Amino acid sequence: MAVHTSGQSVAKAAGDDLTRGRSRDNGTPPGRLRRALGTHWYAWTMVAPVVIVIGVIIGYPLVRGVYLSLTDANERNVARSIGVNHLPATYEFVGLDNYVDALTGNQFLGTLGWTLVWTVSCVSVTFGLGLALANVLNRRIAGRSVYRMLLILPWAVPGFVSVFAWRFLYNEDNGLLNKILAGGGIDAVPWLNDPSWAKLSVIAVNVWLGVPFMMVALLGGLQSIPGELYEAAEMDGANAWQRFRHITMPGLRSVSSTVILLSTIWTFNMFPVIFLLTRGGPGEATQILVTQAYKFSFEISPRDFAQSSTWGVLILVLLMIFAAVYRRVLRKQGEAW
């Protein structure tokens, strides 16, 4: 265990007190662990509750999940109680079979492909719209705060409520969207019942849900860029595009990189939109990895816990690789994230 001797002022002050207290130890130099304990026990005590909670209710289930992914556990062979009888678990360790099945079967790769399309298109469209709106709202314009308030509204409504609202609008026979199209003499669109339309529809809803956060975060970033930079650039004769390219974009760098990372992860894992709008249908057209993993364990019979856990672990691995690569790229560009 490494002992930081260069504690920050506060920790140091705490450490000094303790060092004095410890001089009662009969002269022998205390062990490294004891010394570390003496210096850092305040900090460690303060983080203990979270460490315990994470260990017990996240760490343990995570380990179990990884273990389940290496077994053939399903609804029929896990430990369960039927009335007063308790049946012990009878599932067996099967090694990496589930992973082989997942990666060689055509379902995982197909779902992964759509999940990537879904994530990339949602994040890029959301970011583009958010950036554009933030730029517009950053101008001095009449009624700016009213617009801002209205544009934030989708974020303020609980996600599942918004999704149901959209389901209501998308309804093929009675939905408002088709009524409007009918008014213009256009045939009803099967928004959620045709694979291509369904894909477009779920992306549209997710973009609608995501733009407010993007916009507000980028607006915050824009407002932290000093106005003098723009004035100076204007003096030097930079046009609007050049100012955007060389002042706004670099100024937004740290905010953008954070929100893009966050929204990529959120979108990749976006369960409610898909689950509540289409349940992954029609067929499996809009199923993303997370909803498919859920389907394995809660919607098919017998529930396939092993396969579900396997998909879960694969999702986690993919996201961690993404985050690591993303971080490395940013670091190469000199971003201190």
Added chain:
Amino acid sequence: MVTTAAPNAPVRGRRSPLASFGLHATLVVTSVIAVFPVLWVFLTSIKPAKYAATTDFFKETTFENYSNLLDDTPFLTWFGNSLLVAGLTTVLGVFVSATTGYAVSRFRFPGKRGLMWTLLVTQMFPVAVLIVPIYNIMAGLGLLNEPAGLVITYLTIAVPFCAWMMKGFFDTIPREIDESGQVDGLTPFGTFWRLILPLARPGLAVTAFYSFITAWGEVAYASAFMVGDENLTLAGGLQKFVNQYGAQWGPMTAASVLIAIPAAVVFLFAQRHLVTGVSAGAVKG
């Protein structure tokens, strides 16, 4: 769409009328798109249920959807369940993670980097990784269908998130305050409790609010763990109106409004700080 750079304080009047018109038109159109779905649900909820599928904005305004919802469905039970689960999650989550946010913000100690990484990584855990093992554990403990089971599960979301966000808020409080506490002879706990925590109150409120909203709107665990009309939370309850009985748009829209309005009102007050918390916490991490 307008992508030209925005000087922070462009001199008004330099913009041509056409550009002005373009800006306002853009904003009006996007505002309508942002607001309309929500507004439409509200307008539908105050129409008699039989007109739910019509395009008239107003038709025989009535509150019968609301009275039906409250009288004939377990909506209030669901509302109570959600309130209980989300409330307990928030209180426990904030309580457990406040000290951690402070320690991570102020001290340098072995294990800090690891802890920060854990907090960050657990936030990207897809629901799919934990849902099966937690389901099995809860089944073993007899906590399925119990609010307590859902509260424990939601702590897996709330705790890393609260700790992370609170670190961001503590970072904005000047260190000189800690130092003055030390000078006055306060222990680090004393400094935290007597000086910093009161200053961080807005941050605590926002964190609490955010974790409340997260639990309030959670769908996956709630759908998997809670069954039977009596035990559902709002996310599960609302699905009943759309799936099980065919589409009952009348009560569905009324329920949506009742769920959304209180959340939206508080949200609009808190949102400025929400962004600060999310982006500050992430950027300075």
